[in-house]
Amino acid sequence: MTARYAGIAGELREAIMRGDYDVGAQLPSEAELAVRFAASRGTVRQAVAVLAAEGLVGSRQGARRIVLGRERSQSFAELHSFAQWARSMGHRVTGRVLEQRRRAADAAEAARLALRPGDAVLRVLRLRSLEGEPVLLERTVYAGWIAPAVESLPADCESVTQALYEGVGLVFAYGEHLIDAVAAGTEDARLLSVRRGSPLLRQRRVTTTPEGRPVEWSDDRYRAGSVTFSIRNSVDANPLVRQVGDLRPSS
Amino acid sequence: MTARYAGIAGELREAIMRGDYDVGAQLPSEAELAVRFAASRGTVRQAVAVLAAEGLVGSRQGARRIVLGRERSQSFAELHSFAQWARSMGHRVTGRVLEQRRRAADAAEAARLALRPGDAVLRVLRLRSLEGEPVLLERTVYAGWIAPAVESLPADCESVTQALYEGVGLVFAYGEHLIDAVAAGTEDARLLSVRRGSPLLRQRRVTTTPEGRPVEWSDDRYRAGSVTFSIRNSVDANPLVRQVGDLRPSS
DNA sequence: TAGGCGAACTTGTTCAAACAAGCTAGGCCC
């Protein structure tokens, strides 16, 4: 059952997306929304807090909230599953496993997956295409405990995320993403049909279960121009962190 | 005066950073924290919600919260001001204006800055260096109403953000960031001391006042390897949105 | 017309109670 505040947030989100309120326009006051939705002021506050977290509305003490934008947000699941995302964008998507092998985790992998160095992990190389064009190369390392489930998937499995949920009830709940730019290496270039040295958008990510158990650590490389990441922030909430690299040209 | 919940969040954040709780460890219950901080349970919930939004803790109904990570977050101001960020990282930073000119806004700029095409804007080309190495090229377009204040800044002004605040009380409150990878153009290559065509991490961003008025629209290009962007997300809150590009190789 | 003032409105914070929905750990049984 959807919580009331989530339902109210959903209705307000739709009203914003529909154009009931222009960008820059004011929302009704909390008191008015409480009457309109037959809810308490606290519940309304929770609902608009959800929208604020999505960057759709902004607020100042004493002034009515304003609409900041109309861009549709994405659920965690949609971001996590390339296939789900692409389909919701209306694109034809395919995915293909090129390599898959168990091996011992190196120190970095072990740290990321809360394992000991030398523990068994499953490394998968996967190519994703949109409209027949290769756009994403994923080098994913799965913790050993999930390896059997991954190995049982077909090589052309479209949505690994969904298949793992349906197959073994695996749920992803938390993610950390590191985004930078790298030059295409030899393998990248061959598989993504680009020149060696050309720019790739790299997203390294680790994904974790609701209990806090890391499942996968992945190095994803997008062809430049194929994908853009978008983030909204504010003085109240800044999810984006800039970290210094090693200040030498990347290899 | 800092709100109580913000103070409690700060203390809990420090305890986490200090190692009082390992990654994966449980936090005390809300009831215990309420006693410890002499606050109501509602206030404690607000405090831990702040930490959850930073990706430091995760929660499941009925189970104690767990520590997800120890990475320090950044304030909005720190992310926005390259100089402030670099200094807090302990790096020597310089900034230099290479070009600065008023001109008419094109359609894209006008849309981003809530202006009409043809309205006057100020375009500034700025180079940022860390430890004497050029790492960031900013092409920033300021709305006309803030142009005089920007023009009055010295060419080697380190922190434009701080100077605008001190000079005219300008406050930034909201941001939108588009992150992708592009190939260095001729000017990029010359100014950042890289080969033409080599990868750059591009961050296009628009920044807005508390009243919702856009101030600047900037195309920032980082040398590959100099900076990584980090974002945490969860099923409860996903600030990261993947958008499709135009599926053709970038120029 | 512009500026100042104040009342009314608006959002932000804190507290508390009550209930719902889930987790955890101990005890018991096979």
Add this chain to the structure above:
DNA sequence: GGGCCTAGCTTGTTTGAACAAGTTCGCCTA
């Protein structure tokens, strides 16, 4: 040891009251 059950604990939701801190707008005066 493993599975099941349950009491107690824990987080999630909703309501509401009271107060703080800020904004907005109408009115008045120079």
